[in-house]
Amino acid sequence: MEVERKKSGIEGAGRGLFAKKDFQPGDVIFTLDRPYVAELDINRLQDTCAWCFQRGAADDEERARRAALGFFTGGGIETKACTGCKRVRYCSKPCQSKAWKREHKHECKVIAPETRPDLPHGVRAVIKLLGRLKNDSAGKDELLLDILQFTPAGGDKGEALERIKKENPQRFEDFSMLAYGAWKYSGEPSIGDMDSEMIAKAFFYNVMSNTIQLSSALDDTSLGVGFDPILCSANHSCDPNSVVVFNQPKLVLRAIKPIKKGEEIFMKYVDVTNPFSVRQAELRDSYFFRCQCAKCKKGAAFPEDKFLKAPDELPKDFFKLADDLRKRHAKQLPTFFVPANDPEAQLRVAAIQAEVFSVSGLTFDVNKGNDTSSEEEVLDALKLCLNTGLWGYTRQPVPHLLRQLLVMYLSQGRIYQAWRIGALRHFLISPTLYPTASYPDRVIDCWMMSTATNSLCNPNIPGHKEIFDQCLKSGFDLRIVYFGFLIETREQIERSFGKDSPFGQVVENVFQKTMQNTDIPLSEIKDKVKETWPKLKAVAHNVDVLKL
Ligand SMILES: C[S@@+](CC[C@H](N)C(=O)[O-])C[C@H]1O[C@@H](n2cnc3c(N)ncnc32)[C@H](O)[C@@H]1O
Numbered sequence: 189m190e191v192e193r194k195k196s197g198i199e200g201a202g203r204g205l206f207a208k209k210d211f212q213p214g215d216v217i218f219t220l221d222r223p224y225v226a227e228l229d230i231n232r233l234q235d236t237c238a239w240c241f242q243r244g245a246a247d248d249e250e251r252a253r254r255a256a257l258g259f260f261t262g263g264g265i266e267t268k269a270c271t272g273c274k275r276v277r278y279c280s281k282p283c284q285s286k287a288w289k290r291e292h293k294h295e296c297k298v299i300a301p302e303t304r305p306d307l308p309h310g311v312r313a314v315i316k317l318l319g320r321l322k323n324d325s326a327g328k329d330e331l332l333l334d335i336l337q338f339t340p341a342g343g344d345k346g347e348a349l350e351r352i353k354k355e356n357p358q359r360f361e362d363f364s365m366l367a368y369g370a371w372k373y374s375g376e377p378s379i380g381d382m383d384s385e386m387i388a389k390a391f392f393y394n395v396m397s398n399t400i401q402l403s404s405a406l407d408d409t410s411l412g413v414g415f416d417p418i419l420c421s422a423n424h425s426c427d428p429n430s431v432v433v434f435n436q437p438k439l440v441l442r443a444i445k446p447i448k449k450g451e452e453i454f455m456k457y458v459d460v461t462n463p464f465s466v467r468q469a470e471l472r473d474s475y476f477f478r479c480q481c482a483k484c485k486k487g488a489a490f491p492e493d494k495f496l497k498a499p500d501e502l503p504k505d506f507f508k509l510a511d512d513l514r515k516r517h518a519k520q521l522p523t524f525f526v527p528a529n530d531p532e533a534q535l536r537v538a539a540i541q542a543e544v545f546s547v548s549g550l551t552f553d554v555n556k557g558n559d560t561s562s563e564e565e566v567l568d569a570l571k572l573c574l575n576t577g578l579w580g581y582t583r584q585p586v587p588h589l590l591r592q593l594l595v596m597y598l599s600q601g602r603i604y605q606a607w608r609i610g611a612l613r614h615f616l617i618s619p620t621l622y623p624t625a626s627y628p629d630r631v632i633d634c635w636m637m638s639t640a641t642n643s644l645c646n647p648n649i650p651g652h653k654e655i656f657d658q659c660l661k662s663g664f665d666l667r668i669v670y671f672g673f674l675i676e677t678r679e680q681i682e683r684s685f686g687k688d689s690p691f692g693q694v695v696e697n698v699f700q701k702t703m704q705n706t707d708i709p710l711s712e713i714k715d716k717v718k719e720t721w722p723k724l725k726a727v728a729h730n731v732d733v734l735k736l
Pocket residue numbers: 196198200201202203204337338339340343397398420421422423424425475476477478479480481
């Protein structure tokens with residue numbers, strides 16, 4: 189491996205991951221066949237292979253609905269339940285047998301009883317880790333012991349745990365209860381002369397506070413979480429130089445900036461397009477540390493922290509609403525603090541931020557879940573941001589809210605509305621938030637635009653022929669737009685997910701099929717795309733998201 193672990197450049201951050209050679213943006217730093225720990229979300233247990241993470245076909249109704257919209261409908265793999273526990277499923281015998289040897293034998297009986305609910309991913313992970321540790325009396329599995337060295341539970345000799353207990357007693361209590369549950373379910377194992385209850389706790393904290401979200405790029409669905417002692421040695425930076433890509437079941441770390449030999453490799457644990465105080469709060473509440481990255485050391489001094497005008501200029505019309513929100517979000521105001529001359533303006537804008545971020549799914553109240561917001565709530569939050577005149581399209585949570593709306597519209601079959609939001613994101617937002625064109629989130633968005641455009645080109649879908657003709661009248665051909673997005677996705681695959689990834693293969697198949705069905709040569713199509721793109725950009729600029 190072309191990386192090594194040594195003391196991080198961030199003071200107090202423990203170890204970090206360092207490059208042993210130079211990397212260019214898009215280069216693979218390393219690939220892991222599978223994360224050391226990988227757990228499906230509870231709601232994916234029924235349709236996803238618990239070993240390779242390939243997602244089976246969604247149910248027939250969902251599949252037919254997606255197919256009617258011209259969308260990818262899943263790889264079509266079938267999964268079968270383990271006959272022992274009937275809770276986890278596998279797509280093939282080889283997957284099942286690898287999983288059994290490696291981990292499932294430790295959990296099968298524990299999770300089997302019908303009276304037991306499906307357990308959350310952190311608890312399932314700890315049950316397997318305890319089983320693995322118990323069976324490894326020779327201490328051959330170095331990575332397993334290594335997990336116990338991670339901060340916050342081990343590497344810093346428990347200091348961070350003490351801090352969490354003090355600063356976030358509720359979270360500490362919840363985590364401790366779940367770790368205790370995993371230990372009890374596992375039958376209070378005796379592991380040499382170790383205190384197995386403490387180990388369960390350390391495993392739980394490390395898995396929960398160092399995990400990577402695993403999602404499927406093809407249909408943009410969350411699948412579960414992963415933890416890997418090598419990958420998770422990389423510290424967080426709000427200006428990361430690498431990104432993790434999940435190619436079911438491989439984990440790939442790729443450079444997104446040039447990295448010199450000897451330089452520390454940083455990834456992101458949270459969304460780094462959020463303003464400074466929001467990033468700090470999310471890292472504090474979900475990962476239990478204060479970010480000391482080079483960017484955060486400079487404070488709220490970057491484009492994501494800027495409003496279009498000073499918070500002091502909040503129009504008077506918003507005072508009453510903001511004052512009501514101040515009461516509702518009183519506890520969250522420090523997190524959403526914004527510098528302003530007038531202390532009243534500071535509090536009003538902080539209250540508006542607390543409201544709109546909570547609609548976008550970020551809430552820093554441990555007693556509240558991240559409930560999905562309704563279309564009306566998302567639209568109200570967008571209106572609030574844009575009508576104050578403080579927010580532009582690239583200041584969060586506007587991009588989050590627009591994406592929420594886009595996904596909502598796509599799932600409701602309101603493709604043209606989704607498409608217009610997508611066009612706006614593609615031209616006006618993504619290049620600012622993710623300047624590297626091969627950035628995985630950008631490639632996923634581009635793929636989403638290509639499937640949405642393809643759907644608009646289908647005259648059999650009610651209403652689409654009219655939209656197609658209307659676009660043609662305004663000077664652009666949606667078939668060319670479809671080609672444009674598909675070609676762009678394909679061009680960026682190599683340096684984002686890789687051609688051999690499940691995502692890369694689907695994109696390639698779709699591209700080849702599309703080319704077979706047209707007699708226009710690729711070079712000619714590319715010329716037409718070039719001609720069309722400025723017109724499409726103009727459309728994107730004119731989209732009024734409040735009047736779709
Ligand atoms: C996934 S681990 C990374 C490896 C860890 N540094 C170690 O020594 O095991 C995450 C922990 O590293 C530390 N850390 C990572 N990024 C940091 C940052 N930007 N600022 C401060 N501490 C950080 C925190 O203690 C956090 O809980």
